[in-house]
Amino acid sequence: MAPTDHAPGKLPEHEATYRRLRDMVMFGELEPGQKVTIQGITATLGAGMTPVREAIRRLTAEGALILHENRRVSVPRLTxxxxxxxxxxxxxxxxxxxxxxxxxxxxxxxxxxxxxxxxxxxxxxxxxxxxxxxxxxxxxxxxxxxxxxxxxxxxxxxxxxxxxxxxxxxxxxxxxxxxxxxxxxxxxxxxxxxxxxxxxxxxxxxxxxxxxxxxxxxxxxxxxxxxxxxxx
Structure with a gap:
């Protein structure tokens, strides 16, 4: 889970997308509680919708993102x-x-x-x-x-x-x-x-x-x- 150091072309798109989104979460580009659209994430990463959805699924399973009903996601605020x-x-x-x-x-x-x-x-x-x-x-x-x-x-x-x-x-x-x-x-x-x-x-x-x-x-x-x- 080290920060992304590989050139995107050297990894499958789904893995490169996951690492880039994970780094956005871990390194504070998404503020806890801030809701962002899946479409906005896709545009920011310059990735396809399918690998972005897969990255969101993985990060949600890891407790790093919350998926909301309105096609938005957020980094959870800690209790x-x-x-x-x-x-x-x-x-x-x-x-x-x-x-x-x-x-x-x-x-x-x-x-x-x-x-x-x-x-x-x-x-x-x-x-x-x-x-x-x-x-x-x-x-x-x-x-x-x-x-x-x-x-x-x-x-x-x-x-x-x-x-x-x-x-x-x-x-x-x-x-x-x-x-x-x-x-x-x-x-x-x-x-x-x-x-x-x-x-x-x-x-x-x-x-x-x-x-x-x-x-x-x-x-x-x-x-x-x-x-x-x-x-x-």
């Missing part, structure tokens, strides 16, 4: 209970992947992860929502892919597909991007310190989750529905 479930699952899986990756990292691998973080910094400086979300994904999964744990990595990718669209608030809720702990993670990688790496990744995840919780809390207050329940 408080869904945020807590995703938080629990991410904090269970991703630190473990980081620990496994630390045992297999090479200097060249660390260099590659650092270059991805530098590209992410460029997107942050430019205030590019899609660039930030894509760069953040690439940083984390460049590390997790090293772990050699394909089942855990696949489960984590599914969690990101549901959670990542809500990370738009990290860039847009107050006009600034919250700090991440990527530099601390990189320092731990260079030092070969697995515990420090796990701590940095866990802290980085918690920062994003806390920003999503805070945004949802404010949305519920504006709607007169009360506050979020205490986190686990």
């Amino acid at each position: 408080p209970s869904q945020v807590e479930e995703l938080a629990f699952a991410r904090l269970a899986l991703e630190p473990r992947l980081a620990a496994l990756a630390m045992e297999r990292l090479t200097p060249a691998g660390i260099d590659r992860i650092e270059s991805l973080d530098q590209a992410l910094d460029v997107a942050i400086a430019a205030g590019e929502t899609r660039g930030y979300l894509a760069g953040n994904y690439r940083f984390h999964f460049a590390l997790y892919d090293v772990a050699g744990a394909p089942i855990l990595t696949s489960l984590t990718q599914s969690l990101w597909l549901r959670f990542a669209p809500s990370l738009r608030v990290v860039m847009t809720s107050d006009g600034a991007i919250g700090p991440d702990l990527h530099k601390e993670a990189l320092s731990a990688m260079r030092a070969g310190d697995g515990r420090a790496l796990v701590s940095a990744i866990e802290g980085d995840i918690r920062q994003g989750i806390d920003r999503v919780r805070a945004d949802l809390h404010q949305a519920l207050l504006r709607a007169g529905r009360g506050a979020l329940p205490p986190s686990a």
